[in-house]
Amino acid sequence: MYVQQHFGKQGILLVNLGTPDAPTPRAVNRYLGEFLTDPRVIDNLPGLAQQVLVRGIIAPIRSGIVNPFKPGGSTKLYQELWTENGSPLKYYGEILTAAVTERLGDEYVVRLAMRYQQPSIESAVRELIAEGVSSITVFPLFPQYASATTGSVHQEVMRVLSKEQTIPNVHLVNSYYEHPLLIKVFADNARDVGPLSQWDHIIFSYHGLPQRQLKKADNSGCHCYKVEGCCNRIGQVNQFCYSAQCHATTRAIVAELGLPEGSYTTSFQSRLGFDDWAKPYTIDVLEDLAKNKGAKKLLCFSPAFVADCLETTIEIGVEYQEEFEAWGGEHIQLVPSLNDDPRWIDAVVGMLTERMGEKVLTEGQ
Numbered sequence: 001m002y003v004q005q006h007f008g009k010q011g012i013l014l015v016n017l018g019t020p021d022a023p024t025p026r027a028v029n030r031y032l033g034e035f036l037t038d039p040r041v042i043d044n045l046p047g048l049a050q051q052v053l054v055r056g057i058i059a060p061i062r063s064g065i066v067n068p069f070k071p072g073g074s075t076k077l078y079q080e081l082w083t084e085n086g087s088p089l090k091y092y093g094e095i096l097t098a099a100v101t102e103r104l105g106d107e108y109v110v111r112l113a114m115r116y117q118q119p120s121i122e123s124a125v126r127e128l129i130a131e132g133v134s135s136i137t138v139f140p141l142f143p144q145y146a147s148a149t150t151g152s153v154h155q156e157v158m159r160v161l162s163k164e165q166t167i168p169n170v171h172l173v174n175s176y177y178e179h180p181l182l183i184k185v186f187a188d189n190a191r192d193v194g195p196l197s198q199w200d201h202i203i204f205s206y207h208g209l210p211q212r213q214l215k216k217a218d219n220s221g222c223h224c225y226k227v228e229g230c231c232n233r234i235g236q237v238n239q240f241c242y243s244a245q246c247h248a249t250t251r252a253i254v255a256e257l258g259l260p261e262g263s264y265t266t267s268f269q270s271r272l273g274f275d276d277w278a279k280p281y282t283i284d285v286l287e288d289l290a291k292n293k294g295a296k297k298l299l300c301f302s303p304a305f306v307a308d309c310l311e312t313t314i315e316i317g318v319e320y321q322e323e324f325e326a327w328g329g330e331h332i333q334l335v336p337s338l339n340d341d342p343r344w345i346d347a348v349v350g351m352l353t354e355r356m357g358e359k360v361l362t363e364g365q
């Protein structure tokens with residue numbers, strides 16, 4: 001087999017979604033303004049209308065800059081989330097990047113980027129190019145593919161690279177939703193919490209996505225939300241369906257832990273707007289479990305996220321917990337996120353090196 005020679009270092013770009021620079025209304029407004037004007041995120045508004053609506057109304061209201069009904073808005077939630085190290089999403093991304101850099105050694109240059117706000121993909125890619133890397137592997141910190149997340153990251157990387165005279169080898173990682181290394185870390189984290197038999201039910205709660213975006217990922221046009229249980233198996237027709245990938249992640253963790261059928265549910269959270277999103281909604285599942293099934297103690301996985309963030313720590317850990325208690329439940333125990341867990345760092349290094357089949361040569365070899 002012929003092996004392509006590389007001279008110099010290989011670049012790795014770890015990318016997460018992004019987070020505000022500070023828990024202030026201005027910074028949150030700036031973040032949401034950039035995030036929600038991405039046509040891959042809000043994909044059903046014409047460009048100019050989206051800019052005007054988001055920057056003039058949605059972001060200011062949601063951030064709490066203007067909000068007569070719910071003072072504080074998302075800014076208040078970010079203030080609850082904020083730690084002495086700042087936003088956990090960014091902080092753990094920095095730790096992961098430093099650890100991967102150390103583990104991979106001198107032949108690699110590793111950079112962290114955020115799709116929205118700082119550090120930008122543009123600055124990180126430029127740094128890699130300035131280092132003279134022979135390749136760039138883009139590794140989004142989203143196990144499942146969605147156009148709104150991974151697709152947007154890849155588009156932005158390609159936009160930045162398209163301005164370069166020389167474009168190095170580029171590897172875009174689409175997803176790793178059932179990679180055994182990832183699955184093992186989630187499963188081990190759940191085992192660490194204690195015996196699984198103590199939970200009345202186990203929830204796998206993923207970030208939601210509008211159903212129209214799920215349908216767009218169905219190339220056949222006749223599978224998603226048309227075939228009963230369309231996401232219960234994954235194959236050629238729905239391999240890039242976010243919901244199908246989420247269900248595949250659940251099945252893999254369930255198999256690793258040996259969970260009995262009926263003891264767990266896959267659901268989706270963080271719905272925004274009035275359209276239908278991926279179902280069932282986590283909040284509805286919680287209500288049903290508390291009111292109709294008498295569930296008191298739940299274990300909740302968040303396998304769409306690799307670090308603590310607003311959607312896990314606050315939305316599930318505080319808001320859903322309060323609702324669950326009001327319906328008669330007692331406690332929702334979050335499976336700790338992957339954060340800076342050494343097993344997660346090992347998993348990322350493993351997934352990256354697996355893809356680096358090509359030999360690294362230094363000048364003169």
Ligand SMILES: C=CC1=C(C)c2cc3[nH]c(cc4nc(cc5[nH]c(cc1n2)c(C)c5CCC(=O)O)C(CCC(=O)O)=C4C)c(C)c3C=C
Pocket residue numbers: 017018019020032040041042062074087089142146148149207208209210213270272304305308309310311
């Ligand atoms: C994990 C994958 C994610 C998908 C898919 C996703 C889709 C998606 N998100 C919104 C709107 C918002 N998301 C927000 C926060 C947020 N989203 C993700 C990940 C995914 N989003 C993360 C990791 C975070 C947390 C960031 C942090 O700083 O902690 C927010 C901001 C918070 C809020 O105001 O609620 C919004 C808004 C849409 C519309 C969407 C798909 C179309």
Ligand SMILES: [Fe+2]
Pocket residue numbers: 207270
């Ligand atoms: Fe989101």
Ligand SMILES: [Fe+2]
Pocket residue numbers: 223224225229230231238241243244
């Ligand atoms: Fe589906």
